[in-house]
Amino acid sequence: MPVREIAGVQVDFDDEGFMTNPDQWNEDIAKVLAEEEGISELTEGHWKVINFIREDFKEKGQPPTIRRMNKVGGIPTKDLYEWFPKGPAKKAARIAGLGKPQGCV
Amino acid sequence: MSENLAPIERVSIVISKGSLEGVYPGLIMANGARMEGIEATVFFTFFGLDAIMKKRHNKLKVATVGNPAMHMPTLLGALPGMSAFATAMMKKEMEKIDIPPVGEFLEMIHDAGAGIYACKATVEMFHLSMADFVPQVDEIINVGKFYELSAGAQIIFT
Numbered sequence: 001m002p003v004r005e006i007a008g009v010q011v012d013f014d015d016e017g018f019m020t021n022p023d024q025w026n027e028d029i030a031k032v033l034a035e036e037e038g039i040s041e042l043t044e045g046h047w048k049v050i051n052f053i054r055e056d057f058k059e060k061g062q063p064p065t066i067r068r069m070n071k072v073g074g075i076p077t078k079d080l081y082e083w084f085p086k087g088p089a090k091k092a093a094r095i096a097g098l099g100k101p102q103g104c105v
Numbered sequence: 106m107s108e109n110l111a112p113i114e115r116v117s118i119v120i121s122k123g124s125l126e127g128v129y130p131g132l133i134m135a136n137g138a139r140m141e142g143i144e145a146t147v148f149f150t151f152f153g154l155d156a157i158m159k160k161r162h163n164k165l166k167v168a169t170v171g172n173p174a175m176h177m178p179t180l181l182g183a184l185p186g187m188s189a190f191a192t193a194m195m196k197k198e199m200e201k202i203d204i205p206p207v208g209e210f211l212e213m214i215h216d217a218g219a220g221i222y223a224c225k226a227t228v229e230m231f232h233l234s235m236a237d238f239v240p241q242v243d244e245i246i247n248v249g250k251f252y253e254l255s256a257g258a259q260i261i262f263t
Contacts, residue, residue, distance in 0.1 A: 065203045066140065067213060077216035086142030104133055105140075105204050 006032050018093070018100045022057065025097030033095045037084075045083050046095075049075055053096040063093040063101045115144040115258035117251070122263065123152030125165040125192055126172075129199075131263040132156075132210050139217035146254050147214065148246075150224035154231065157223060157238050162207045167191040208239060215241035220254065222246045 001020065002013045007028035012020045017036075019025060030050060034042050042050070052073035056064045066089050069075045084091040089101050116138045120131040131147065138145040155161045169175055169182035169191050181187065196206070205213060215221055223238060225247040235245065246254070 066217075067203050067205055067209075070213070077213055081139070081217055087140060089140055103203065105136060105202070 014099070016100055019097045020099065022054070022097045025054075029097065030095050033097075037091045037095060039084070039091075039095070042095075043083070045079060049073070049080065049083065049092050050096045053092055053098065057096075057098055062103075063089070063096070063098045065089065065101070065103055065105055067105060113138075113143055113259055115146075115255075117146045117148065117255035117258040117260045119148045119150060119260065119262045120153035120156060121149075121151045123155035123165065124168045125195060126167055127263070128153065128156040128165055128207060129204070131261070132207070132214065133204070134261060134263075135219050136210065136214050136217065139214065139219055144258070145214070145217075145219040146222065146258065147219055148222045148224065148251050150227050154223060154227055154233070156207055157211065157221065157242050158233075159237060159239055162211070162239060165192075165207060167195050211239055211241045222251065222254070224248070224251075 002015070004011050004013060007026065009024055009026065009029065011024050011029060014020050019029075031042060034040075034046070039046065049069065052069060052075065053063055056068065056072065064073065066077060066080060069080060069089075069092075070077050080088045080092070084095075093099070093101050116134070118131045118135050118138075120128055122128065131153075135145045135147045149157050155165060166188045169177060169187045170179055172182075175182060175191070177187075204210070211221065220243050221241050223233075223242055223245045225245050228234070228245050235242065
């Protein structure tokens with residue numbers, strides 16, 4: 001299991017680059033992970049998604065589907081694809097410090 | 106993983122069946138493609154057009170006759186209400202895993218950036234027009250245009 005030091009914190013990752021311990025996450029780590037995903041600046045929209053994903057994860061124990069982000073989180077699907085291009089659910093979960101989403105939708 | 110193989114960049118999915126179980130696999134694959142950053146086009150043809158018709162898309166039914174995997178004797182499957190019952194059961198299970206009803210799914214797939222098209226030959230055969238379709242349908246196209254739009258794509262027929 002790879003361990004990397006980001007923003008002064010030892011962070012555990014799985015082999016696909018997803019964090020394995022959400023408690024190690026902080027906003028500086030999110031910024032670094034976002035850059036790795038090609039997102040140079042996290043805007044208000046990005047944070048809305050990240051915060052919803054983390055809140056929802058606490059309740060459900062898994063990263064939300066795109067439908068759930070829309071219905072429960074009030075995040076329009078179009079915006080989600082614009083903010084996190086090429087794989088929004090996966091990218092957003094990774095930046096939010098969670099594991100890879102396992103669902104089919 | 107298979108590092109030497111080129112990842113799929115575009116898919117073109119044809120949905121030709123109008124039963125619930127005939128429509129969903131294509132929708133899930135189209136949505137799944139967009140979720141993976143793969144470009145997707147969905148082309149509805151023949152009875153698949155029911156899935157994009159305003160009056161029909163949320164009334165699709167599971168076929169309970171002629172499907173051995175239903176594990177139901179044909180005569181039982183033919184009883185009135187059987188198909189409605191099987192459909193309700195399946196929809197309930199799908200809702201549990203966050204698979205939306207067809208209308209909402211089309212909206213989601215379209216918002217995700219996939220193109221949605223209706224087959225011209227079928228539209229003419231059934232005497233339909235754009236007015237019969239949900240607003241997510243981009244255009245009625247012929248097979249030639251379908252292949253044009255599918256340039257460089259994997260074509261998946263369902």
